[in-house]
Amino acid sequence: MELVIINNHPWAVGLRWLPPAKRRFTGHKALLAQAQEMDDAFDVSARCHGKQGVQFGFGAAGESWTRYAPVPALCPCLDVPPDFLGLFSLRSTEGIEFWWLHLRIGGAVAEFGDQVFYSEQEARDALTLMKKIAGLQAETGDSPMASAMYLEDRVRLTPLEKWALGKGHLSNLKKLASHSTVRRVTGLAAILTVILGIAFCWSYYADRAAREAARQARQERIQRKADLENHPEKFFPMAWQEKPLATDFASACLPVMMDLPLSSNGWELQSAVCNGKKVNLEWKHASGANFIRLPDGARLDEKDLRTARSSIALMPVESRRPDGSGTDHSMLLNREESLGLLAEITQATATRLNPPKFKAQKNRTIDKVKVVAPWHEADWELSGIPDLLMEPGPGPDGMGLFPMLAEIPGLTVESITFNNGWSMKGSIYARH
Known part of the structure; x- marks a missing residue:
């Protein structure tokens, strides 16, 4: 047997279990005889109540009995489906890493359904055999941390069950209680009755509060996941909303640039x-x-x-974009529409366009859910711009380069350059 810590509480694993029996009481001598018949080394026992009756499990504590005396067996206190197969990597209280195989069929723990292995290969071989016998898919925990997280939510042992009903209690088959012990227990019965009544009430309300808290936490996780999947735009910065329109950008830059010697x-x-x-x-x-x-x-x-x-x-550029704060990404065009508008502007203004190449959508993992931004980003560059078009507003014909650029949702101008001619660079965002 081995001791493991789950929910800050020690538990014993590694017992061998008898089939369920309808008889609820079995005497000490009968249990000792059954244990010795199975293995002379068995010196402790535990009970597990189920729909099919009562099961008795036996293990060997030997000289380590004092370590196991206050510890319950894990199997009777584990809330898993009636048909269950699992293999978990655990670490004992003494730091020994081992593998624990657990098998239930029809709600009853199988005879070898509470085994401890110190070799991963032996544990995997036993798991393969149990799969063939039981025909079940296995739950696995490949690390002590992953196994503990899985088991923590499935251990059920209230103070009333532990102290009054003795759920999972380990008994030493080599020792019998003395008469003085019986008298002391009888004398404390009245006091224990009161204490257990209080413990029962506390356990009931504490368990109900814990279940309600767990229910609310599950509901919040479900809602969070739905929000992540249905509204991914909330989790990525909409950078274009913070940038000025092309006309406002030009209004800040061009007066100074045109006045340069x-x-x-x-x-x-x-x-x-x-x-x-x-x-x-x-x-x-x-x-x-x-x-x-x-x-x-x-x-x-x-x-x-x-x-x-x-x-x-320059003075700070301030403007309110039609696709700025207060709106969402739904105003963006798709990639084909954005490219078409840029190409049309290039043709109308006799300029040269370095076509934008849209990057892969940004993604991030939040609460173990992969969230993908619902838009693409690309850089663009316009060169060979005639001097006549370098005006922030419309020209004499009512048309203008910058007003046309400002009409494209999600388009930003990052820089305007004069170097033996005019050019500009920017970014554009488009829906998937």
Whole structure:
């Protein structure tokens, strides 16, 4: 036999069980005779009550009886289906790792349905044999932690059952209670009756409260799982909602970029990039330029002294998108529609589009449930943009590049660049 800890309580496993018998009482001598007939080493017994009658299980405690004396057997206290087969990896109270095989048929523990193995291979072989005999699928716990989590929810032993009814109690077959012990037990009967009455009431209400709490916890887990599966968008940031419309982005960047000089103190403007928060400038040294007098606010690049860099801070861009906060992802277009609109804009404006390649949907695991974002993300780039189109609003003909981009739900502009011509980059989000 071995002792294991489940729910912070020690339990004994590894007994050999007799078939159920209708007779509810069996004398001490009869139990001892049955134990010795099965195995001379058996010196403890336990009872298991079921619909088919009472079963007696026998085990060998030997010199370790003091360890087993206050401990109940696990089988009588385990709430599993009438037909059940399981193999669990457990660790004893002394740190020994072993495998426990449990088999029930028709609600009764099989004779060898409470076995302990110290070899995983022997345990697996026994499990294979039991599967063939019983025709059952097995529950398994491949680690002590997984086994404990499975068994913790299925152990049933109230204080009343333990102290008054002796459920799972282990008896020493080699010892008999003395007369003095009988007298003491009789004398304490009245006190125990009162205590057990209180314990019964406490156990009843505590068990009812625990079951109600478990029911509510199960209901919450079910609701949580349904929420994860039916509303995955709640668990991913809708990044496009936090970004300004293309027209608002352009309104912040273009006035500053259009007012930039092409040269300053002999330094030529190489490129200007606006990210919505500031405009980053790169200047190149030209003949006649002075390394002492740089463009306003510029600093030399330590890796390339013929390059200077500066930046111009912008006012924060604030706008309320039609697909912004307060709405959900349902306003997004699908991938084909988004690509079609970008291609149409490219054709209408005579620009060049680097077609967006949509990435795989983001996913994450929450409470052991895989949740997949209901949209795809892609980067896009537009280049070769004519100067006439670099206006935040509509042009004289009522059309404009940025107003057209702003009409595409889920489209954001991340940067506008001037470098011997205009280009811009951004992101676009589309439904699956």
